[in-house]
Amino acid sequence: MEHAPCISQIATLLADPKRSAMMWALMDGTARQSDELALLAGLSPSSANAHLGRLSSGGLLKVEERGRKRFFRLAAPEIGAAVEALASATLASLPGKVPELLKRTSPSTKVRTAPSSLLRARLCDDHLGGSLAADLYQRMLDAGWIEQLDKRVIVTHKGANQLATHGVFIQALAHSTSRVVCACPDWSERRPHLGGTLGAAVLQLFMQSGWLNLPSDTRVLQITAAGQREIDLFAKEVELEMAL
Template identity: 80%
Template sequence: MEHAPCISQIATLLADPKRSAMMWALMDGIARQSEELALLAGLSPSSANAHLGRLFSGGLLKIEERGRKRFYRLAAPEVGAAVEALASATLASSPGNIAQVFKRTSALAKVQAAPSSLLRARLCEEHFGGTLAADLFQRLLDSGWIEQLDKRILVTHKGANQLASHGVFVQALAHSSTQVACACPDWSERRPHLGGTLGAALLQLFIQSGWLSVSGDSRALQVTPTGVRELDLFGKAPELEMAL
């Protein structure tokens, strides 16, 4: 085990609630001053600087000099991915079914320090999460494109046909070693979003269609005006679309 990565230092840095609050505030990839981060975390400026110094020394943050001002941002996209994975793991490791997990973790679900753009739509591994993703997951269930059996998510015959009409072929996705579909715990919602190779394929479809876009180092996904409309309709049953 001599080559195993040492994660204890990073775990110690993220274990402090004030430091984790400042990390949440930087999850959208935007650089922020220490004064703003202190306000978000409920710290005095001097205490915030001390915590930020530890996060910087630990390699989790980088500093940008803009004149006389110093701005902090996540050191790399992988840092944001790691923080989000820890939040999701907190939900997934809780005992009971997924509905009970989200009910018991309402405090985590609020995540008041996280930027609103990150809560709406963001990268979650190779798929997308946030409010829009959770809404989409529910519409796919309601319209019968997917169904939930215990903890398994299955694509129905109807869903496979509908997805194929959009250029997403479930049979091809099934050849991957990863699950085709799963309910991925969402740290900002009380509901799951769609993971697996299908979730990744839908993210690529939405980006290629110009509905979502990735910007810089941010994990937040930008939603275009067309995307707002199309994502709201995607997966709805035909009778529901006619009623709009």
């Protein structure tokens, strides 16, 4: 394993609850002052600066000098993806406790320390994550566009026909080596969102239609004014199918 990357340094940096709280506050890609991060993590300014210094020295954060103030942001979008993956892995590593966690946590409960923009819509690998994606998954399930069979998710004939009207063709997606559709765990929603090649195709549809934008150096997806209207119409179309 000579060429295997060493992850112990990063793991050690993220293991501290106060440092992980500050990392969560930066997950939307914005830059925040050290004083603000200290407040969010419940630290004194001096203690926060010490933790931020370690995160910066470890390559997880970059510092921006603005006059006398220092702002911190994630050094790269991949770091945010790694933190999110660890959050998902934490749930997956507790198979016996996750059902109890879900019973105690309502579907609308959010990870409060994460920025609200990150909770609404974000990149999750190559597809859409967040409350927007989780709501869409549930609507498609209720409308019969997709079905959950044990641990598998399939697209129904009805769903394939409806998606085709939007330019998403299931037969074309089936040629990929990846799964067409799966229930991807959403760490912030405690419920699944749409994964697989269908999830990626829906995200591409929304972005090509101008409904969502992805600014550089971030994983937070911005919903445009037109996008909010069109996504609402798309959701209502699915809800109408639920009534049929």
